[in-house]
Amino acid sequence: MEESTIEKIYNPKDVEKKWYQKWKDQKCFTPRQGDQPAFSLIMPPPNVTGRLHMGHALDNICQDILIRYKRMKGFRTLWIPGVDHAGIATQSVVEKKLYKEQKIKRNDIGRDEFLKHVWQWKEEHMHEIIQQLEQLGVSCDWDYLTFTMDSIPNKAVRKFFVDLYNQGLIYQAEKIINWDTTLQSAISDAEVESKEVKGKFYYIQYQIEGSDDTLTIATTRPETLFGDTAVAVNPKDERFSQYIGSYAILPLTDRKIPIIGDEYVELELGTGCLKVTPGHDFNDFEIGKRHQLPIINILNKDGTFNENAAAIQGLNVQQGRKKTIELLEEKKLLIKVEDRLQMVGHGERSDSIIEPMVSQQWFLNVSDMANKAVKAVENSDMKFFPKGWENTYFSWLREPKDWCISRQLWWGHQIPIYQCQSCQHQWASEQDPSACPNCQASEFTQDPDVLDTWFSSALWPLSTLGWPDQETMKQKDFESFFPTHTLVTGFDIIFFWVARMMMSSLSITNQVPFKHTYIHGIVRDKQGRKMSKSLGNGIDPLETIDQYGCDAVRFTLAAGAGYNRGLNLDPAKIEGYRNFVNKLWNAFRFLSPHLKNTDSNQIENITSLNSEEKWILEELNQVIEQVSHSIEDYRFDDASSALYRFIYDQYCSWFIELSKPILFSDDDKAKGQRLQVLTLVLKDILKLIHPITPFVSEEIYSHLSKNQMLISEKYPEVRAEFNFPDDRFKMNQLIEMVTQIRNLRASLNLKPKDEIKAQFFTDNQEVAQFFYQQKIALKDLAGIVAATISSKASKRPGKSSAVATDQVEAYVQLEGLIDLKKEQERLQKKIDHLLKEQQKFQAKLDNPKFSENAPEEVINEVKEKLNHSTLKINSLKAALNNLD
RNA sequence: GGACCCUUAGCUCAGCUGGUUAGAGCGCUACCUUGACAUGGUAGAGGUCAGAGAUUCGAAUUCUCUAGGGUCCACCA
Numbered sequence: 032m033e034e035s036t037i038e039k040i041y042n043p044k045d046v047e048k049k050w051y052q053k054w055k056d057q058k059c060f061t062p063r064q065g066d067q068p069a070f071s072l073i074m075p076p077p078n079v080t081g082r083l084h085m086g087h088a089l090d091n092i093c094q095d096i097l098i099r100y101k102r103m104k105g106f107r108t109l110w111i112p113g114v115d116h117a118g119i120a121t122q123s124v125v126e127k128k129l130y131k132e133q134k135i136k137r138n139d140i141g142r143d144e145f146l147k148h149v150w151q152w153k154e155e156h157m158h159e160i161i162q163q164l165e166q167l168g169v170s171c172d173w174d175y176l177t178f179t180m181d182s183i184p185n186k187a188v189r190k191f192f193v194d195l196y197n198q199g200l201i202y203q204a205e206k207i208i209n210w211d212t213t214l215q216s217a218i219s220d221a222e223v224e225s226k227e228v229k230g231k232f233y234y235i236q237y238q239i240e241g242s243d244d245t246l247t248i249a250t251t252r253p254e255t256l257f258g259d260t261a262v263a264v265n266p267k268d269e270r271f272s273q274y275i276g277s278y279a280i281l282p283l284t285d286r287k288i289p290i291i292g293d294e295y296v297e298l299e300l301g302t303g304c305l306k307v308t309p310g311h312d313f314n315d316f317e318i319g320k321r322h323q324l325p326i327i328n329i330l331n332k333d334g335t336f337n338e339n340a341a342a343i344q345g346l347n348v349q350q351g352r353k354k355t356i357e358l359l360e361e362k363k364l365l366i367k368v369e370d371r372l373q374m375v376g377h378g379e380r381s382d383s384i385i386e387p388m389v390s391q392q393w394f395l396n397v398s399d400m401a402n403k404a405v406k407a408v409e410n411s412d413m414k415f416f417p418k419g420w421e422n423t424y425f426s427w428l429r430e431p432k433d434w435c436i437s438r439q440l441w442w443g444h445q446i447p448i449y450q451c452q453s454c455q456h457q458w459a460s461e462q463d464p465s466a467c468p469n470c471q472a473s474e475f476t477q478d479p480d481v482l483d484t485w486f487s488s489a490l491w492p493l494s495t496l497g498w499p500d501q502e503t504m505k506q507k508d509f510e511s512f513f514p515t516h517t518l519v520t521g522f523d524i525i526f527f528w529v530a531r532m533m534m535s536s537l538s539i540t541n542q543v544p545f546k547h548t549y550i551h552g553i554v555r556d557k558q559g560r561k562m563s564k565s566l567g568n569g570i571d572p573l574e575t576i577d578q579y580g581c582d583a584v585r586f587t588l589a590a591g592a593g594y595n596r597g598l599n600l601d602p603a604k605i606e607g608y609r610n611f612v613n614k615l616w617n618a619f620r621f622l623s624p625h626l627k628n629t630d631s632n633q634i635e636n637i638t639s640l641n642s643e644e645k646w647i648l649e650e651l652n653q654v655i656e657q658v659s660h661s662i663e664d665y666r667f668d669d670a671s672s673a674l675y676r677f678i679y680d681q682y683c684s685w686f687i688e689l690s691k692p693i694l695f696s697d698d699d700k701a702k703g704q705r706l707q708v709l710t711l712v713l714k715d716i717l718k719l720i721h722p723i724t725p726f727v728s729e730e731i732y733s734h735l736s737k738n739q740m741l742i743s744e745k746y747p748e749v750r751a752e753f754n755f756p757d758d759r760f761k762m763n764q765l766i767e768m769v770t771q772i773r774n775l776r777a778s779l780n781l782k783p784k785d786e787i788k789a790q791f792f793t794d795n796q797e798v799a800q801f802f803y804q805q806k807i808a809l810k811d812l813a814g815i816v817a818a819t820i821s822s823k824a825s826k827r828p829g830k831s832s833a834v835a836t837d838q839v840e841a842y843v844q845l846e847g848l849i850d851l852k853k854e855q856e857r858l859q860k861k862i863d864h865l866l867k868e869q870q871k872f873q874a875k876l877d878n879p880k881f882s883e884n885a886p887e888e889v890i891n892e893v894k895e896k897l898n899h900s901t902l903k904i905n906s907l908k909a910a911l912n913n914l915d
Numbered sequence: 916g917g918a919c920c921c922u923u924a925g926c927u928c929a930g931c932u933g934g935u936u937a938g939a940g941c942g943c944u945a946c947c948u949u950g951a952c953a954u955g956g957u958a959g960a961g962g963u964c965a966g967a968g969a970u971u972c973g974a975a976u977u978c979u980c981u982a983g984g985g986u987c988c989a990c991c992a
Contacts, residue, residue: 037951039951039952040952040954041952041954225988225989225990232992248992249992250992251992252992263992295990295991295992296992297991297992300991300992301991301992302992304992305992306992307992312990312992313990314990314991314992315990315992317990373991373992374989374990374991376990387990419919419920422918422919423918423919423987423988426918426919426987426988427988522986522987523987553986557926557927558926558927559927559984559985590940591927591928593929595928595929596920596921596985596986597921597985597986599927599928600927601926601927601941603926603927603940603941603942604927604940604941606941606954607940607941607954608940609954610952610954610955611954612954613952613954613955614951614952614954614955616951616952617951617952617954617955618951618952619951620951620952621951621952622951623951668928668929669929672929672939672940675939675940676939683951683952684956687951691950695950770957770958773957773958774957774958774959776957776958777945777946777957777958777959778958778959780945780946782946782947783946783947783949783956783957784947784949811949864936865936867936868936871936875934875972875973878972878973879972880971880972880973881934881972881973882972883972884971884972884973885934885972885973886934888934889934889973890934892934893934896935896936900936
């Protein structure tokens with residue numbers, strides 16, 4: 032034992048710092064050597080720009096629980112941490128900073144110079160996010176720390192890209208894409224969120240060429256008419272089909288555009304006439320393809336109108352719309368305007384309205400990969416927990432669209448496509464080339480675009496283990512650790528990330544990147560609302576750790592993480608678990624003065640154990656079983672609550688309380704034995720709970736075990752020799768009896784200090800003997816002095832209150848204190864309640880259909896219950912009769 | 916428009932393949948500074964498991980419908 036004083040209130044701050052440093056220094060997070068099976072995880076890399084939020088905390092804590100558990104189970108564990116370069120986010124942070132501090136825009140200094148600034152920024156800030164991760168207590172192997180733009184990931188990206196290019200799966204094309212006018216880049220379909228926006232439906236009149244007839248067109252985007260190249264009607268529409276083949280005069284311009292027939296147009300929608308803008312609408316683009324319509328681009332990259340929309344050139348979309356309406360009104364071509372709710376695409380990152388635009392981009396054809404990825408889940412090579420999430424996964428992968436992978440940014444993996452300036456040959460290359468492979472000319476240019484950040488993320492399980500560099504793969508032991516075991520993440524990135532890792536890994540290695548995917552819920556506030564800046568309801572994990580301690584936060588998140596979709600976080604909960612951590616601390620604090628030689632992990636003489644000792648060991652077995660199962664099933668909630676109950680109720684409230692008289696007695700033998708049990712159970716508790724609350728458990732353990740750190744201990748297993756069902760039964764009788772007597776005392780308004788005399792009656796010899804041994808406990812816990820135990824044949828005392836379990840009756844004599852009438856009522860009420868129960872069971876058994884159909888187990892169970900309530904009823908009835 | 920999920924104590928939630936006297940934490944009430952812990956102890960109140968119907972010997976649990984809430988996907992001009 033250390034001599035230092037043990038504080039009354041557990042103080043997490045110093046403890047956390049101390050142990051994290053020790054674990055790191057002693058390489059506890061590094062996979063151990065040997066031939067044990069491997070277990071590996073990859074950390075979803077947080078953005079280098081970010082600050083950790085509760086979602087990160089939950090995600091990482093679940094992983095840490097798994098890795099600590101498996102490590103203690105003897106696996107060769109590896110958890111690989113990483114940080115994401117987050118193309119868009121980082122580039123804009125640095126852009127803003129440069130402008131703010133030096134009034135420099137990126138175009139002023141050029142690409143290379145700008146990237147130097149970004150790298151510098153990254154060097155300065157990456158450690159911040161790592162430090163935040165460390166505060167969560169994560170036991171990942173920092174030697175494996177990977178940044179998504181490190182040279183190995185870059186090699187991985189280039190190799191994957193070049194292979195796909197050479198297979199013809201990556202291609203360049205002029206297609207309609209989502210254009211983010213703020214970022215001035217293309218983004219993928221997955222990065223567009225539709226949001227409901229209040230808009231208007233404008234009805235515009237078009238003149239038909241060479242006729243007095245007009246067509247009315249309804250649109251939400253009148254300003255795009257400058258890019259229109261047709262009017263479409265449904266050929267089946269009798270109102271308009273006659274016009275197909277004629278031309279309409281496009282208002283505000285001098286152009287005439289064909290009126291075409293296309294099945295896509297719906298009869299009931301709008302006016303039944305559709306303006307077709309192939310350059311700025313996904314559907315119109317398709318219609319345009321079918322009818323070989325020309326494409327007119329009317330927007331600049333920043334979202335203002337260009338010369339093709341001369342009347343509104345230079346205006347942004349909002350202004351352009353207003354101006355267009357004014358012009359139409361002047362010409363009396365605007366028939367009417369209606370309010371309308373519509374879904375409009377917004378950029379995930381920038382939140383600005385996405386403009387569909389036709390542009391030259393790189394695409395990846397994912398059909399085959401997606402197919403493989405679907406099959407891998409269908410045949411359970413990879414399993415989702417909870418299973419339901421595979422639907423989300425399938426829905427994305429079963430209708431794959433080509434992935435737009437190029438981004439008009441500077442920060443990211445530059446596309447490894449080169450073009451020769453003399454022969455125009457285009458090729459993809461894993462290394463920076465020195466000459467054109469076609470004509471050997473040394474003048475060539477690299478495609479300026481970078482790849483979607485998710486393209487490198489898709490390779491994360493491979494690149495973090497060194498792929499494709501053979502040397503590094505060996506050094507990182509790719510062989511052992513790939514495929515990884517479990518991916519832990521949120522459902523919001525099932526298709527962004529999970530699906531894409533599956534696709535790339537299957538395509539490269541023919542193996543799944545991980546065998547399980549555990550999807551946890553989204554952390555929300557107490558009322559179930561998303562945490563957001565605008566609502567101001569965010570809970571910062573680091574502040575919370577500062578306030579309550581890391582273990583309390585970890586336990587709270589673990590207790591909330593199961594198979595649910597949301598985790599509503601209430602600070603009151605964290606406080607509650609802070610108290611629980613303190614409870615554990617105080618259990619240790621109570622024991623510590625009694626502990627001398629605590630390094631023993633043995634019970635010297637199992638046969639000499641008494642019933643309560645056997646009971647706690649039996650209960651220990653139960654909790655070991657339950658916690659292990661729950662963690663393996665990703666039911667961290669079940670694991671936490673099993674531990675909570677065992678520690679709080681079984682260990683602290685009963686076992687420690689029952690141990691007090693022995694520890695304060697002079698019976699050295701009994702004391703020694705009891706301490707062995709107390710210590711063994713406490714040590715197992717610490718081992719069991721360590722994955723969830725690593726700090727407090729390690730701290731306490733350091734007082735109990737001199738040589739070994741808890742993090743490297745072996746996880747408890749169920750011990751066959753601790754199987755004591757009979758003692759469990761006896762102990763439960765005692766617990767029930769004590770509880771009932773306390774209840775009786777409360778109903779009689781007795782003060783805690785008031786002592787009572789009791790007579791027990793039972794025909795169960797075992798229980799009788801046990802109660803006899805527990806005289807002191809009965810005094811301490813129920814305030815009973817002078818108890819006697821006799822058989823049920825004996826005469827019951829008069830003027831007494833009584834309580835009963837199914838085995839034991841207790842009569843409490845309280846001369847003068849008992850109001851006979853009240854007591855009668857109390858007993859009658861109990862009896863009535865039990866009678867109802869009894870009738871229910873009896874009715875079941877009397878029902879012939881029940882006994883015919885129900886399995887024997889169930890029937891026996893009901894019989895047993897009937898028997899219990901009958902026994903109790905008889906006891907209480909006797910007590911009632913005995914009252915007067 | 917499709918798909919999925921939720922509705923159990925005042926609050927936040929467990930309740931697995933149908934058989935419990937329907938549970939936990941917080942909150943609440945009463946009493947307690949008993950030599951680990953007031954970040955504590957003991958006891959208690961509180962639920963016709965959203966509603967209706969069906970299957971069954973038996974439904975919080977399975978099925979159908981209704982009402983309310985949520986999430987994701989979708990190009991409805």
